[in-house]
Amino acid sequence: MAESEDIFLRAKHRTFSGLTEDAEREWTGPFYFIQAADPQLGLMKAWRDGDCDGGGDEWAEEVELTKQAVQAVNQLRPRPRFMVLCGDLVHAMPGVKAVFSGHYHRNAGGRHDGLDMVVSSAIGCQLGEDTHGLRVVVVTADDIVHRYLSLEQLSARGVDDDLRKLLQV
DSSP states (O other), rough: OOOHHHHTTTTTEEEEEOOEEESSOOOOOOOOOOOEEOOOOOHHHHHHHHHHTTOOOOOOHHHHHHHHHHHHHHSSSSSOSEEEEEEEBOOOOOOOOOEEOOOSOOEEEEEETTEEEEOOOOOOOOSSSSSSSSEEEEOOOOOOOEEEEEEHHHHHSSHOOOOOOOOOO
């Protein structure tokens, strides 16, 4: 039990002690990793029932399959160097009002048929006139309100008062 707990304690501060820059700087030979995608908890029942807009309320099948995937990976020899999980973690079709993304390195977006596409600029390299920053997104029962704030704004004054008021019940 202590060994399995130690594995999880090795990942912190956006690093993993088993994959440090010093240890990985030079090529030491071939390796492999596992890429897994879309456990999408709730989708199987929704599709089976034909209710993709509201039927994602049962996750048992996807949880069991995800456990099987983890068990299969844990039994592999040689062990993979790491595993990456990407894609949809939960079934999010019902109630989607906005899609948030990045990679454009500037703020952008659009709207089509009630769906907002929101592109947030970068913390790092800017390709437009936007400052280095973060997007604050407040989700209420009735709305999604978002605002891009520079790192300086966020550090100096925090979240804007109007956004903070939306969080009060």
